Amino acid sequence: MAKLSEVLSGSLIILEEAPSDTSVYKVLMAYxxxxxxxxxxxxxxxxxxxxxxxxxxxxVAIRKEDVKSVEVTLLSEVQ
Amino acid sequence: xxxxxLLVGNPNVGKSSLFNILxxxxxxxxxxxxxxxxxxEGFFEGQEVxxxxxLSSLWSDGIDEKIAIEQILLADPSKDxxxxxxxxxxxxxxxxxxxxLADLQIPMAxxxxxxxELKEKGxxxxxxxxxxxxxxxxLLFNARKGHGLDELKPILREDKFATPNAFIRTQYEVVExxxxxxxxxxxxxxxxxxxxxxxxxxxxxxLESRNLKLGNFLHDIITETSTAKEDELTDRLDxxxxxxxxxxxxxxxxxxxxxxxxxxxxxxxxxxxxxIFGALSTWANDTLRPEWLAGLxxxxxxxxxxxxxxxxxxxxxxxxLLGILESTGYLSRISxxxxxxxxxxxxxxxxxxxxxxxxxxxxxxIMSTKRIRSEQERLAAILVTPFITCSARLPxxxxxxxxxxxxxxxxxxxxxxxxxxxxxxxLGTFTSLIASWVLxxxxxxxxxxxxxxxxxxxxxxxxxxxxxxxxxKTKAFVFEAGKVILVFSMILWVLAAHSPKSEAFIQExxxxxxxxxxxxxxxxxxxxxxYAGYMGKVIEPVIEPLGYDxxxxxxxxxxxxxxxxxxxxxxxxxxxxxxxEGTVIERLRSENIPGTNEVRFNIAxxxxxxxxxxxxxxxxxxxxxxxxxxxTWKWPIIQFIAMMILAYVAALIAYQIxx
Numbered sequence: 259m260a261k262l263s264e265v266l267s268g269s270l271i272i273l274e275e276a277p278s279d280t281s282v283y284k285v286l287m288a289y290x291x292x293x294x295x296x297x298x299x300x301x302x303x304x305x306x307x308x309x310x311x312x313x314x315x316x317x318v319a320i321r322k323e324d325v326k327s328v329e330v331t332l333l334s335e336v337q
Numbered sequence: 338x339x340x341x342x343l344l345v346g347n348p349n350v351g352k353s354s355l356f357n358i359l360x361x362x363x364x365x366x367x368x369x370x371x372x373x374x375x376x377x378e379g380f381f382e383g384q385e386v387x388x389x390x391x392l393s394s395l396w397s398d399g400i401d402e403k404i405a406i407e408q409i410l411l412a413d414p415s416k417d418x419x420x421x422x423x424x425x426x427x428x429x430x431x432x433x434x435x436x437x438l439a440d441l442q443i444p445m446a447x448x449x450x451x452x453x454e455l456k457e458k459g460x461x462x463x464x465x466x467x468x469x470x471x472x473x474x475x476l477l478f479n480a481r482k483g484h485g486l487d488e489l490k491p492i493l494r495e496d497k498f499a500t501p502n503a504f505i506r507t508q509y510e511v512v513e514x515x516x517x518x519x520x521x522x523x524x525x526x527x528x529x530x531x532x533x534x535x536x537x538x539x540x541x542x543x544l545e546s547r548n549l550k551l552g553n554f555l556h557d558i559i560t561e562t563s564t565a566k567e568d569e570l571t572d573r574l575d576x577x578x579x580x581x582x583x584x585x586x587x588x589x590x591x592x593x594x595x596x597x598x599x600x601x602x603x604x605x606x607x608x609x610x611x612x613i614f615g616a617l618s619t620w621a622n623d624t625l626r627p628e629w630l631a632g633l634x635x636x637x638x639x640x641x642x643x644x645x646x647x648x649x650x651x652x653x654x655x656x657x658l659l660g661i662l663e664s665t666g667y668l669s670r671i672s673x674x675x676x677x678x679x680x681x682x683x684x685x686x687x688x689x690x691x692x693x694x695x696x697x698x699x700x701x702x703i704m705s706t707k708r709i710r711s712e713q714e715r716l717a718a719i720l721v722t723p724f725i726t727c728s729a730r731l732p733x734x735x736x737x738x739x740x741x742x743x744x745x746x747x748x749x750x751x752x753x754x755x756x757x758x759x760x761x762x763x764l765g766t767f768t769s770l771i772a773s774w775v776l777x778x779x780x781x782x783x784x785x786x787x788x789x790x791x792x793x794x795x796x797x798x799x800x801x802x803x804x805x806x807x808x809x810k811t812k813a814f815v816f817e818a819g820k821v822i823l824v825f826s827m828i829l830w831v832l833a834a835h836s837p838k839s840e841a842f843i844q845e846x847x848x849x850x851x852x853x854x855x856x857x858x859x860x861x862x863x864x865x866x867x868y869a870g871y872m873g874k875v876i877e878p879v880i881e882p883l884g885y886d887x888x889x890x891x892x893x894x895x896x897x898x899x900x901x902x903x904x905x906x907x908x909x910x911x912x913x914x915x916x917x918e919g920t921v922i923e924r925l926r927s928e929n930i931p932g933t934n935e936v937r938f939n940i941a942x943x944x945x946x947x948x949x950x951x952x953x954x955x956x957x958x959x960x961x962x963x964x965x966x967x968x969t970w971k972w973p974i975i976q977f978i979a980m981m982i983l984a985y986v987a988a989l990i991a992y993q994i995x996x
Contacts, residue, residue, distance in 0.1 A: 276541055283541060285787050288393035290430040292548045300572075305581035306677050310792070315426045315458075317571070319673050321685075321788035 259329045263309060263322035268336035269299045277328045286325075289318045296333065340416030341385045342493065343408060345438065347431050348391030349793060350424045351450040353377075354480035354802060356388035359493075376404055381493055390707075393430070395437045395525045396540045398532050400715075401707040406529050410522065412443050418498040419445040425455040425462060425477070429555055433547045435501075439471065440521045444498035447471070448478040448489065454794075461560045470554070473499040481799045571794045578670050588674055591667075595658045596759040599731075601752055603650040607735075610650075614643030615920040632834055633827075637909055640921065641826025644905035645819040648732040653811045655728060659697060660803035666793040668693065676788050682770045683777025685709075685788045688718045692769065695725030696762070697810065699959045703966055710787065717776045719966055720976055723959050724769035724952070726762045728810075729901040733950045734761050736904055739922050740938045764951055768983075825895045826905040832869035833891075833910060842866070861931065864888070864910070883949065883985070884942040884992040886930070893949075900955045941995035945988040953984035 265271055273293050277283045290313040291297060300317065301310035310319045344352045360379025377388040389408055390401035397406065412419065419438060423431040428449070438445060449455075449462055455477070468475040474492055478485035491497060528540075578584050621635030662668050668690065676686030684692075687709050694702035702722045709715040726734070738757045746753035836843060847862045864870050865887075872894060873887030880890050888910050896903040911924045928937040954960065954977045963973040 276545075280541065282787065284396070284544075285789055287541070287544045287548075288397065289789055289791065290427070290548075292545050294545075294549065301575075301579070303579070303581075306579070306673065308673060308676065310575075310579075310673075314429065316430070317792045317794075319788075319790050319792055321676060324787045324789070 260332055261326065262320075262328040262330045263302075263326045265299050265302060265309075265330065265332065266336050267299055267302045270333040271297050271299065271330040272333055273297070273328070274331045275329065277325075279327055282325060282328065286320075286328075290314060290316055291318070297330075340413060340418065341387050342381070342418045342420050343412060344386065344388045344422060345405065345409060345419050345434070346391060346422035347393055347424065347427070347434060349791065350391065350422045350431065351480035352388055352391065352422045354799075355420075355422060355448065355450075355478070356386060357802075357805070358480060358483050358486060360386055376408060384493060392434065394434050394544060396528060396544065399708065399710060403529060406525065409438065409441070409443075410526055410529070412441075414441075414443045414500070417443065418496070419443050420493075420498075421445055421447045422478075422480075423447060423449050425449045425451050426458065426460065428462065428559060429548070429551050432551050432555070433544060435471075436503075436547050436551065437521075437525075439501040440503045441525075442500050442503065444473070444496075444500050446474040446476070446489075446492050446498050448476050448480075448485070450478050450480050452477045452479040452484060453482070459561060463558045463560075467558050470558070471501045473501040481802070568794050574795055575670070575792070578667070579673060584670070584674055588671060591662070592762075593759060595655075596762060597752060597755045598658065599651055599654055599755065599758065601755060603654050606650040607647055610643070610647045611920045611922065614639055614646070615923075618643070629834075633830060636834070637827055637830025638823075640908035641823050641830075641905045642819075643921070644732070644826065644908040645815060645823065645901075648735065648901075648904070649811060649815065651731055651735065652728050653807055655731070656697060656807040656810045657803060659693070660806050661798045662693075664796065664798040664803055666795045669790060669792045672790055673792065679770075682774045683717055683780070684714060684770075684773050685711075686790065687788060688714065691718050691722055692725055692766070695722045695727060695769075697728055699723045699725070699727050699956065700962050703959070703962050706966070713777075713780050716967065716972070717773045719963055720776060720972065721769040721772040723954055723956070723976070723980065724765050724772060726765035726951070727900075727956075729899060729956065730761075730765075730950055732901050732904045733896075734758060734947060736907070736922065736925070737938075737943045737947050737950075740925055741940055741943045761947060761951060768952065821899055821902060823905070825902045826909045829869060829891065829895060829906055829909045832872070833864055833867045835868060836863070836866045837868060837871070838866050869910070882992070883988045884939075884945045884996070886937065888937075889942075889946070896955050897957075899957070900950060900953075903950070941992050944995055945992035948991050949984045949988040951984075952980055952987055954980035 260271075262271070273286075273291060273295060276293050277286070286292075291311070295313060298312040299309065300312050301308070302322075303310065307322045308319050309322050309325070310317060312318075344356055346352050356377060356379060359381040376390070379386050379388070387408065389405035392399075392402040392405045395406055395409070397403070409419070421435055421438065423435065435445075435447065447467075449464070455462065462477070464475050464477060474497055476485050476488050476492075478489065578587060618635045618639045621639055622631050625631035625634055662671075671693065672686040672689045674686075675689045679685055679688060688706075690708070691702045691705045694705055699722050702725070703719050706715045706718045706722070709718055735758075738754050738761075742753050742757065748756065843863060843866050846866060847859050850862050851859075869891050870887060873890035876890045876894065877885075877887045880893065885893070889907075891910055892903045892906040895906045907925070908921045911921065911928060925938050926936065929935060930937050960973040960977060963976060964970055967973070
């Protein structure tokens, strides 16, 4: 398991467990990030404190601070 | 069917473009979430069409999303219809909402939008198979080009909508169909009124199971012949445009170019319009008879209309440039880039869209704050947005900046007036941020909301929509603001051309003044003893420390309704008060303080006026919309008083320092 906000750009992840903060999960689901959905990390932007992910054909930017409690499983990691 | 057709779909799927095509109205469209924040009504061949704000599911609890859900739950299946608009490239996530609507058993039809992009991406949607599975009409559509409209029209005209299968069943499934519908509808209704009525796991389970089932449901409907899932162009552009240094520099450069273009491109048509109206005014005064008619037309009507028409080039260019930024998808990137530093002011990247919209007009900008999830942040955005330089301030700034700087003033290749205008825009933005920071100090809780936003693919501007929107907004300025300006100009002419004193008294004043001081205009004395002159003199003691005389006082009073009225008023007042011919700028430049050789519109007075108009809340419509959005008069009253105090103090300090 890894923190969503700390995953490196280019990694492929999956949300195996629903985040404990249900209000965060509800917002993530509204943007297509469900339990079981594969998500590609396009950019982990330390400068802007943002994480840009690709969910299917959708690019979604998320403020890292808001999802710091969200844990994900790494499917492939960029070194 | 004599009911309503509701346009429903996720955010940014092209509902507003479709609404514009169907109803012939010119609703704002854009390539970012939340363009539509409240329901819009129009008619297609006598049939009522309602464009609802985008929503991702019936479990949404944003203010704008609740408006949409309320309308859906009010729908009467016997006569109301839902036209569901989906983004073809995001069909699975869009169908989560569709499956929920299908459970409500309202007759529907589905439009799969962005047909052109599906082709570009090599994605095929088996429309016939989808139609058979869900048992309601499905059409491929291109709302930007209007492709598919011929197939859509018969559905609307002949009511070919159909009640879809409740094709995704969840935990709400029960044996009897009617019971199922009623149960789901009442669960959603309860949730709408009280979001804690459905437990979070219940909501999550519903959404998750729908999403999971849709993955299987769509596997033989969508085929992707292209393996390139990433849009290379968007990736490449984002690498530069979201870059910490290059991205910020490009954003500043874009803003800079916008304001340079505003002054440089619009200068030629504006000069031409100014000269035409100057010549028309001279012609009317010289040729029309009787004299009162010549005055009414030459000094009242023509300068009043000219004061509106002259700003058409600048306002149209501003709207075209903002429209291009919106429709290319760049506006969402601005939101991304600005979130970190906006957070320091108690706002988030979501607030940047209302703030940017405020460049055009504070009214739609304040309405668009409905997308902000945090109530505190939303209130802050509502209160600070009127500081952003709206298009109504543009005419005021243009005329005052033209009085400060000579023609053809350049620093290297940059137009100095353009730089000054950029400075005024930055001042408005900076003030709104400082005001927001001050407001955030009063909040104990964290004011910012969860920031998440879709960054759409970059698209070429949809020129038709950009120009239609520019046309609509410019027309609104000319006919809405223009009407007010024209009426005020005519009233002012009457007040300025007539006096409560007798003609003999005025003649005596003219003789006395001309004996005592050389170079005093007769027209100036007449204006001083007119009704308008007396009004201006009542407030003169209050505004004198700011460098204003009673003539400027008349313009201040009249522009309390709307800022742009200042220009029409000043054009009318100085047409009447001066025997000089020529353009408005020339007349204002030649206006002296009575009895001296000092110009009235010197640098100190112009800067004082610029600051007054930058900070003062002189827009009745904005106050009305703030009342509507906050539900109380408390906030517009606080906003009005605070902004007026700030305007007065800033203008006072600036004038006293500059002199």
